[in-house]
Amino acid sequence: MRRLLSYIRANLLLAWKIQTYLVTDSMPEIPELEAIAQRLTEAFSGKTIRGLSVHNHLVIHGTTVERFEGLPTGKVFQSFDADGKFIIAGMSDSLQIVINPMLTGRFRISTRPRKPLKSDVLSVSTDGPTLWYDDRKFMSRVYLVSGGDYKQVAGFIGRGPSALDPELTLESFRTHIRSFHGQTKNVIQNQRFVKGIGNAYADEILLYAGILPFRRRGSLDDGEMARLYVAMRNVLGRYRDMLSTRSLIDLGPEKRDFLMIHGKGGGICPLCGGRISEVTANRFKTNYCQNCQR
Ligand SMILES: [Zn+2]
Known part of the structure; x- marks a missing residue:
């Protein structure tokens, strides 16, 4: 009985956690x-x-x-x-x-x-x-x-290079992305492809690349692939430089007052002045601009 009660409690707690993090929290990237x-x-x-x-x-x-x-x-x-x-x-x-x-x-x-x-x-x-x-x-x-033995660390082994790794060239990006399928936003957030991108910066990168988050990766042509690479490097690099002087207390994801599109559903797109769209999928919010992204 006690075990059953603790099982129910644990599940209720998990459901509560999932429900509450949807709305308010996002991961540091x-x-x-x-x-x-x-x-x-x-x-x-x-x-x-x-x-x-x-x-x-x-x-x-x-x-x-x-x-x-x-x-x-x-x-x-x-x-x-x-x-x-x-x-x-x-x-x-x-x-x-x-x-x-x-x-x-x-x-x-x-x-x-x-x-x-x-x-x-x-x-x-x-x-x-x-x-x-x-x-x-x-x-x-x-x-x-x-001794550098990461076997026990969940999701650590088998990841791709850092999204900001200087050795990740456009050529290696292009080659490496071919093994990943599905929606482009999911691909760039997949740590097995590149490390370090999560839900918020993925939206920012895709706005600058001019690519809709739901586009299948396989449908991207060479030009779009290059734009995605450049946007990834520029967006992450620029935000990294901007944050590099902040104090620890101002580095939480809740302090991202600088984002252009993520978390701004219903607001104005800074690139075209149109309305920012929002959908919730896979328990996370995605924001994009129907004018700027194809
Ligand atoms: Zn726009």
Whole structure:
């Protein structure tokens, strides 16, 4: 009976999470994640870890809480890196904390001691500031990885190059995209094709490329493929540069006051002055312009 009740509760909770994240939340994508990694590196590189506390074990995957709390103690933070939609905290002795923030995972830096809040998931105290990680919906997935062994990290292995990888040329983009089928928006968001693009920036890229999100990838001609590549690089690169000077607190997806089309259904298209359309598909909102995109 107890097991049944907890099963029902877990399912109700999941249904609630799915329902609520549709409306309000979106994932950080490569422009935010690179800036977040930069801010964290500036604050923690070279700092020795004094202790790590897990405040909510639901987000810890692939290891026990005891091991997760124990192993990093005494290690030195090296750098934080964005890898697609993950943030990787590199420590001495090839130890890494790999975080998939999903929709609501957020990093904070604190220089004064404080008590954990209800949404806090973990905190790492160092000989400098303390790193806090919170997630009010507890959907994040956090792993401890040793020696670069990412087998346990869901959705990590088998991904494509970063959408901003300097080695991803138009030629390799064109060759690589041929193995992906379906709607163009889904293809550019598929991490197995390129890493780091999610729902919001996909809409921005497609507006600049002049391609409708629902167009089948197979229907794109050579010119459209080139426009898609250029738009991907320009849009992500420009937003990345713009965000690179923001403070951590202004890097949440809720602070995207600069987007041109995503989240602006019913508003005015900045390119043509027409009305921005909106559809909800696969539980996510898509915005596009019927004049500018074909
Ligand atoms: Zn337009």
